Amino acid sequence: MAQATSRRLFAAVMVGAVLAIGGCSGREVDARPGVLVAALPGAPAHLNPAITTNGGVHAAADLLYDGLLALDDQQRPMPRLATHWEVLDDGARYIFHLRQGVRWHDGEPFTAADVVFSFNDILLRFHSRTRASLGPVVDSIVAPNDSTVVFHLSQPYAPLMQQLDVVEAPILPRHIYAGTDPQTNPANSSPVGTGPFRFVESRAGAELRYAANDEYFGGAPGISRLILRVIPDPGTQVIALEAGEVDWLYGVPGAERARLLATPHIKFIETALNAGGSNCLTTVAFNLDRRVFSDVRMRRALTLAVDRQQFVDRVLFGQGSAATAPIASALLLARPSGVMLPPHDPAWAAALLDSLGWHRTGDAMRVARNVAGVPDGTPLQVGFKQLASFAAYGDLLRAQWRAVGVDLRIETLETAV
Structure with missing residues (x-):
């Protein structure tokens, strides 16, 4: 949005x-x-x-x-625990040369073993984004010596260098976490x-x-x-x-x-919540396992009912921009060409909902009329899960969908640790 x-x-x-x-x-x-x-x-x-x-x-x-790398405001990699690197085999092998003389806060030396351990034993198991993004493409991560780490990938993976900063891949001390449960280790506190x-x-x-x-x-x-x-x-x-x-x-x-x-x-100070600048979208995702969303006309109608600029003005108070595509504009390597999100068009949204058999009288919420598998008179209610920090988004979305006769029921979730 x-x-x-x-x-x-x-x-x-x-x-x-x-x-x-x-x-x-x-x-x-x-x-x-x-x-x-x-x-x-x-x-x-x-x-x-x-x-x-x-x-x-x-x-x-x-x-x-620290991570192996940091990102500047254009998402270009900068040295951190790694000082320089090589990309070989058409992007399927990365060699990172580590900074010498770095010590952990307890005085122990930092080595390549810490990097290999952090990825293999912790990040690829417990950090959900790193596991989801790197897990499918990493064949092995090895340390041929104390100052070198090699990533062997099953295929070239262009975003790798943007996923090695402290947010996506912080390096932990092997001498403290090895042989323990990283979720309960006292060093976590x-x-x-x-x-x-x-x-x-x-x-x-x-x-x-x-x-x-x-x-x-x-x-x-x-x-x-x-x-x-x-x-x-x-x-x-x-x-x-x-x-x-x-x-x-x-x-x-x-x-x-x-x-x-x-x-x-x-x-x-102008800032963003993510290293390398903002690369996030606030989105509404449809659960396609629910029958009500199985017809693309329903999904399109709800999308047309969303006024993205209102979220910028009323929720972000102008500190953002309305998304024009399903990928954030900050992701330069993945910026889509010729892909546009539907405009805000509540009249079109209403016409689509009518065509699906969901009708309204006056300002009332829509109810089913000759909708397959749905008893006539059933109200059009949509469940929506959100975190408490997104309450302002949920409130505005509820108002926008209510304007076309859709009753949004919000469930606030607890924040995960």
């Missing part, structure tokens, strides 16, 4: 997806140079980004780890990484405290300490920012954006 378009920028403190910075502080505790307090919307269940795609975990934990920050402590789900990794191969962060304070309510986050109780927000309520932009001591 809507597509975020802002790019990810890295501040000197190495915090990725940050939107607002408070330039003055009113607090006395920790109010000295070198300390930054950032607001988190929720306490992460753990700090192991290799076993989950949960955004809250990654927002907090990715600062502690007291992590050891190679990243720009070291874990210090967690305070009962209220805040996380990190210290700068002064030995970081990319250079020490610009601050000495980072405090991630849990403030679930977005409005309370804004109040804390304006009061000087926090310095950094990962996002602001859209309705507050214009006012905060006019506040002299608050600075906005």
